[in-house]
Amino acid sequence: MRLTRLLTFRSIRSRSLRFLLSAFGIVLGVAGLLAIRSTNQAALGSISTLFQNTSGLAKLTVTSSAVDEAGFSEDILSSIQKLDKIKVIDPMVTIRTDLADKERSQELDIGLFGTSDGGLLLHGVVPALEQMTRNYKLVNGRFLSDDLKEREIVLVETYAEDEEIVVGDLIKIITPNGDKELKVVGLIARDGPGQTNNGSFGVIPIQAAQEMFNRSDNLDQIDIVPENSNPSTAELSALRVELQERIGKEYSVTYPSGQGERMTQMLQNYQIGLNFMSGIALFVGAFLIYNAFAMTVIERTREFGVLRTIGMSRSQVMGQVFIEASMLGVIGAGLGVVLGIFLARGLTRLMEVILNQQIDNVLVSSPDIMFSFLLGIGITFLAAGLPAIQAGRISPIEALRVRGKSKEGWIIRYGWIIGILLLGGSVFLLVLNPFPYDVQFRLGSITVFGLFTGATLLIPVTVGVWEIMVRPLMKWIYGASGSLGSRNVRRSRSRTTLTVAALMVGVAMVIMVRGMTESFSGDLKTWINAYLGGDIYVTSTVRLRNDVGNRIQSLDGVAAVTPIRYFNVDWKTPTGETETINFMAMDVTAYTQVTDFVFSGNTVDPQQAIENLKKGQTVFISSVLAEKYGLSLGNTVSLKSRGGYKDFLVVGIVVDFYNQGLVVQGDWETMRRYFNIRDASTFLVKVDEGQSVEQVQGVIDDLYGKRYHLNLISNETIRKSVVTLMDQAFSMFDVMALISIVVGSLGVINTLTMSVIERTQEIGMLRAIGTTRGQIIKMVLAEAALMGVIGGILGLGTGIVLARILFIGMTTMSGYQLTFVLPPEAIGISLVMALVISQIAAIPPAIRAARVRILEAVQYE
């Protein structure tokens, strides 16, 4: 055993670079897995706990089912009180406002969940009831007194810090009746209910809120805490039905935790991508290891043969490989865990930016650590297993053979059968797609594995065909040495296969990432440009009255202004369910002056569609909805208006990704008539030709900024930040693709170096009979180029299929219908890339080949 260990250490030391490289593979795989896993969990967890925490013990929430956001009368409270099984009935008024003397922000927070303009969210509450519902952690001062009219407020600690507010201060907030003062009596931790609205949150007594904001006897929400603090689903559902029946259809009774679901769902799209990538990271890691061990075994064939002749048993030989594997596994997985913990931090920050949502608990859990650590070791063993078995099979005779033709394993000879089965199976799964709603994307990952492995297994039997097809090209580029080098790829089919597969994975990743980015950003950019049309984007933390738009319109230098209002509306899906979607209303005439509608496809005459939209009781629906529910022009959608469900005629299909594409667009008049909403969320302003945007923005700000609490941002700025956001979101994928390419080139270096070492004598002979160094270099380059071509073509194929898998996964999950655009230049680029990588990676082994010392080579026996 000591001998075995000694030999293993020697082997590792003499191949330290390769050892490091393959350790790098496992480090990467484990780190990626751990980081992605923990980040996913942290993100999902913090979103769902956010809603759990912020809803406290409330198990049901009553809101108005009207969409006008005008709240409802307090009278309802008495009819709820008649129900038993209820412990607390907690009424609440929610108010969006802001500090009166706050520096108005010049920036818009943009995340995948839409935009948020900051602002301060206030809950008007009955302190006694509210404290029975939610657990406020007071860190300073006291909670609200029981006087419901007292002008006092409790703020979240972090918000107070940011705004430099301390307990005892008087703060001024914006109300419809001018700025009003409130006394800060306490601060709560940013925890539980303190997490509401990302911490920009405060509570005030309910009657004070109603007075200040003209909401007397009016509520927005009633939280219900049942007698049984931990009711079963059935119990809760029964209570919900009972409550709903009692209070009638004007109200809706929902589960508060349900609010988190929408956010969670949005997050899932991104997660599919990441899970997919972490699967690939592991594949790549396993691949590097297999590659390295296979090489080592080839190199040590003689040594193993000698050891076998002197009486070492098969299992002892295999043991040597496994000792090496276990060292590699432990070191690699260990480093991977460390790296993963750091990576998780980084990834979490990235997620926060993308989601515009603070993510807590970046804690990498020890089960996760154990899992990825063991998985890393397991994969190392698995990947090293095949080479180990090969090593065990080495016969003593092989040590004596001067240049024995190495036996080809059954994998090389019969692997194609498995390959075809795997490819067939993957395609089958793809077409069938039995579990479309799997967040973890398990099936998708399996198909990825199946696809890569299947394609890899097909390489050995097809190498000959490839070689004959590409040889003329190699001859054309590299001359006589080109055709000699080309033939060399047939010699060790297993090795060629490994290298080609490495290149294939690299190219496939690039194709996939590029295709995805391209498809996304293509649609996304057109939409963003229309969505953020015009030159200035005007929002406010308080409600905007429509006449603000008219005032801006009348200013010099302003060409057109359109109000835009977003609100949630329930609709009956064609499948009969009720779903909340977003209604975007705009003044159609003004809107077309400021920006354009982006119609999906060429189905309608834009002019006609716009006219139809102005007619009223008509909508444009997003392409996402159209795809998801098979809606088309002339169909109707049933939206819940103030008079109950009404049918709206679909007169256009537009590209709109707002609210994940769950959006319909309608005219301002339609909104007023059917939904009774009159205020605006934003104004889009277009300045006159030749006018400076900055200047007009300044004029608007000077005149109305302060008065209407406007935030003015140039659309240019927003567009830039959206693009930045998109780039950030996609950068993760680019990194993964880059890593795959690096792995691919490591594969090329590895293989060719091995080939050169193995063929030292042959190269010596060639040199002896008059082959120049340049010709030898060209020969190696040609060998690499051929592998590059095969890898490039296969990578292109698998890449396209993979991108489709990913798209299908995303589409079924989200309804995003993305048309897969494979940028035509991507085909060229991927092939050129595979070639260039192969050539660059081939340089070191080629130089090594050119330096072969003829005399030593020909004398060697």
Added chain:
Amino acid sequence: MSVLEAKEVRKQYKMGEHLVNALDGVDFQVEKGEFVAIMGPSGSGKSTLLHLLGGLDGPTEGNIILAGQPLARLSERKATLVRRHNVGFVFQFFNLLPTLSAEENILLPVIIDGKDQRKYKERLNSLLELVGLTDRRHHKPDQLSGGEQQRVAIARALVTEPAILLADEPTGNLDSKTGTLIMELLNRSCNELDQTVIVVTHDAKAAAYADRVIFLRDGVIVEELKPPKSMPLAERLRGIMGTMEKLEA
């Protein structure tokens, strides 16, 4: 006119501290069409000499003139081209490219030179006939026996009609019957194609085919046999054995 001329050739190898005189002043000439065998005990410098003659390495001192061209201090590239055009090598091992057929292996020097292979069709056919592998021309090396492989190697060495064919123990790896076949082949190429051949060998029986036998010891020529053309093989063999015994004593 001599095809090859070695003038006061010395070759020293540095082995750490001390120097090894692998060749210690070797002087001889080889005429066109001559068949020379080099013999000597292990370590006497035979291979070293052959490598210098073929331009695989440069002498420490002295010069070698091959087909009128001095080889000493040639650039690496020039030496390569000299080997390509003027020298044919046959080694004990590693003579063939396993990816190429017998025929392609024979044409390898032509391929490397980037010349039109079709122009060598006749040459190829006659060489295949000479080495008796016409019906094996499309076989890969691993489908050929050791002797057949060496025959391919000889044909390859002859294909460019080099000024000189150098063989280092071409029969060392073969049984004696196959070895004899190879030596006869080299002899025939000498007689029929007027090819100049230099063979390094341990085997007296192999050396008996040569027109001249040079004996090396400790890097110097210690004896030379030049039996008349008419002398039968058995008698030549006896002469060589006798000289070997005499030198060993």
